[in-house]
Amino acid sequence: MEMVKVKVNGIEVSVPRGSTILEAAYQAGIDIPTLCYLKDINEIGACRICVVEVKGIRGLVTACVYPVSEGMEIFTNTEKVHAARKMNLELVLSTHNQDCLGCVRSGNCELQKLTKDYGIKDTDAWSGEKMQWPVDNSAAHMYRDNTKCILCRRCVAACSAVQGIGVIGANERGFETHIACAFEQPLDATSCVSCGQCIVVCPTGAIAEKDDTDKVWAAIQDPTKHVIVQTAPSIRVTLGEAFNMPIGTNVQGKMVAAARRLGFDKVFDTDFAADLTIMEEANEFLERVQNGGTLPMITSCSPGWVKYCETFFPQFIPNLSSCKSPQQMFGSVAKTYYAQKMGLDPKDIVVVAVMPCVAKKFEVGRDDMSAAGDGIPDVDIAITTREFARMIEKAGLRFDRLPDEDFDPALGIATGAGHIFGASGGVMEAALRTAAETLTGKELDKPDFVEVRGTDKGIKEAVYTVGGKTIRVCAVSGLANAKEVLTKVENGEASYDFIEVMACPGGCINGGGQPTQPASVRNFVDLKSLRAGALYSQDEKMTMRKSHENPRIKELYDTFLGKPGSHKAHEILHTSYVARPKNY
Template sequence: MEMVNIKINGMPLSVPKGTTILQAAKQNGIDIPTLCYLKDINEIGACRICVVEVKGARSLVAACVYPVSEGMEVVTNSQKIYESRKMTLELILSNHEKTCLYCVRSGKCELQKLSLEYGLGDPTAWAGANTKYDIDESAAHMWRNNNKCILCRRCVAVCKANQEVGVIGANERGFDTHIGCAFELDLAETPCVSCGQCITVCPVGAIGEKDDTAKILEALRDPAKHVVVQTAPSIRATLGEEFGMPIGTNVQGKMAAALRRLGFDKVFDTDFGADLTIMEEANELVERVKNGGKLPMITSCSPGWINFCEMYYPDMLENLSSCKSPQQMFGAIVKTWYAEKNGIDPKDIVSVSVMPCTAKKFEIGRDDQSAAGVPDVDIAITTRELGRMINQAGIDFVNLPDEDFDNPLGIGSGAGHIFGATGGVMEAALRTATEWITGEKATTLEWNDVRGTAGIKEASYKVGDLEVKVAVASGLSNARKVLDAVKSGEKDYTFIEIMACPGGCVNGGGQPIQPASVRNFTDLKALRASALYGEDKDMELRKSHENPAIQELYKEFLQKPGSHTAHKVLHTSYKPREKFAYKK
């Protein structure tokens, strides 16, 4: 690697050629503030917060996009730089809705942090004209408030670069510039897939998930309601971040304890639903392989991906597994088997889910998701919403004792745990499907070819007399590449896992917000996933089909995977969204 010699604030350094000033400074313990920059996604140098002085340059330069060169001398903290950054912040705030006291992002807002650091205290500074926008609350999962938008374009970039959906962009020009949909449509009128990635990258409070916590509190106060909660596999690896714990901390025991203290009648684990999904999905895969069914079969756990398929690839709906997602399977079992066993009318059960995904808010309202004649799941909230509920209740999360989930729907396998990471569903399915196909006990449980945070992973396995070709894609731009390769005949897979969010559910649109200063230099996906794989490795129960609670469920209620009852309760259907149908 070719190195170049530079100086930053008079300190001699040697850094790789091609490194930006921002990266060089970070590697040597100097933080340069940013607002618009997101590594590999939004590298446009537009906000001008990261400006620095370079000897010989006629003006300040944007550190996020300016590459170093041999002999370069950089200053990052002069009075000229301070005044420039402060003026830029004042100009941003002059047209910003300053409702920080009750903003959902207060305390975690990147603009608020910089304003404090640069001593902005005069609310009348740069007073003048202000733009006013209506808040868009049309979508099922989120709202947009352009009165708080700072035009950093992070949301635009992630929607286009990571997801290749691109339903938002910069409209108008000059002072009238704003982020919106084409023809100023409401978000609900566009082919938005509800992934929520735009929320996680917004540096301020201009975008957020719809808060459904008040609905839960109302249900908890109603003595006539039996309120149960399920938590998705990835939540245990991310919830701790809401309370300042290190990224990748497994807080399963504290999470169960906190939910019990919030007043839920039963605290369950979606891992049970994940294991159930594998029973049905693995059976479906084996049936398709043996009986000449539609291949490749594609997983159906990610509702953002399902939305994308219905809108952008309606001709591939037959390839989708007919299985409901783990969230919906779990809710269906709660309102059928669990309700019957406990003598509770399904109408009196309030089924709550804590999910990493804003698309889950859309999913609970989909057609064909009401196994007992009422919605399988009534309320879906994000990790962030649960964090707010715990704080509002005054629960000292960090110091809670570890507690277990309630049984039997609190029993999950290691295979269920790893659903939260990209490749996890594939690995869990392979652990079961290979044993069913060969009739022999698996000698290995780690399928390393499908692990890791790469956007696309491929592998081929010899299973008995069959060659099983698999692919794993996370992020919808990668999903598009895989699907186009299948449609063109370039690739021939047996089984494909697709997750809408890059890295899978651990990086979902409902997960804790991390600022750009963390996102740009930390692999969130890998750290969070490591907590799930670590838990799986240490468990005795690591295969979905060996889960005793799952075995009891089939014995008492479902009979066998793929049975008539199983299809009625656990499977669903899809249809093209003709209104949004799009072909590349």
């Protein structure tokens, strides 16, 4: 790689040709603030917070997109730079709703931090007219408050470039510019799939999840309710970030202890339901292969992806696995099998799900999600990792000092296969482990299918020979990638037997409900690979790494469901899909 030498504030660094000033400064140990810039997502050089001086260049340049050249001398801390950044910030603040105290992002707002860092005492220095916008509260999973929007357009880029959807954008011009949907429609009238990638990139409190923690507190405090919680595979490797722990720390034990101290009657693991999903899904796949069913079969764990498929590619609905997602399977089992075992009326059970995902809030309200019948929902409340962290904060739990505790065993035992569900390729690998052993009747030498692992590529392909059968697989994450793969399959340019799709890039570990990380972290740290790595290392340490080895799953089939794909399993664990009108 060709390197160029540059000086940042007198410090000489050598960086690859094509690097930006921002990257060179990082090499020199200097952070340059960014508001609109987010690596690989939004590179438009518009907000001008990152301006620096370069010797020989008139005026200030935007460090986020300006490439370095040999011998360049960059100054990031001159009076001119500070003055320009300060004024730019003051102008952003001049039309910003400064109702910061109770804002959901107070304490981790990128604008608030910069305002403090730049010592802006008068946040109304350029006071004048402020635009008034109504809050769009229409969707089940999120709201958008444009009075807190700084027009960085990260959300627009996440929606259109990363996810290939584009239901939000900048409308009107000048002072009236605002982020909204076409014809000012409410979000829920559009083809938003509720992935929440717009939320995790928002630097301020303009876009956030609908907070459902009050409902959870109310349930916990209701003595007539048996309130149980399930925690998704990926949240144990992200929750720690909300408590300033290093990215990729596995906090499973403390997470369980925290849930117990919040007052849940039982603390269970969605990973158990992930193992159950694999039993059903691997069985469904083998049935389709052996009986000439519709192939490729496509996974259905990711509700953002399912809604995307229903809206944009309804012709692939027959390809979707009929299996409910682990969240919903958990709820189904809790309100039938578990209720029966515990002698509880399913109406008195409240299932709370802690998810890396905002689409799960939409999923709980989908049709055909009532295993117990009578309109009793499988899952009552889905909250995100962020909301769960807020509950822990509110309860005053010292997260770092909590002991490590174990899940309650009834629905809390899981295998390594369940753990890796949270990363792109994980569902595929877990299914292959079980499908391979079911087909051959023999134990795998090594249960690793490493070709489908990794978060650097959005599309991963592999061909495996299992029990004499060739299985062509593809693991996709990010909906723009899903669109590419499905278009190729449709045009006959690619052919697979089994496709895993996760709506969010890298999988659930990078879901729309995960703790937000500021641009200063996201621009330089590979969040996805650190978080996914923590799941794979947990899997490696397990003695049970295949779903069908889970003793509690065996017990569930032996005493209640019969066998995978049985009539009862279909009634309880499978669901249906609908083509949705396009509005995008």
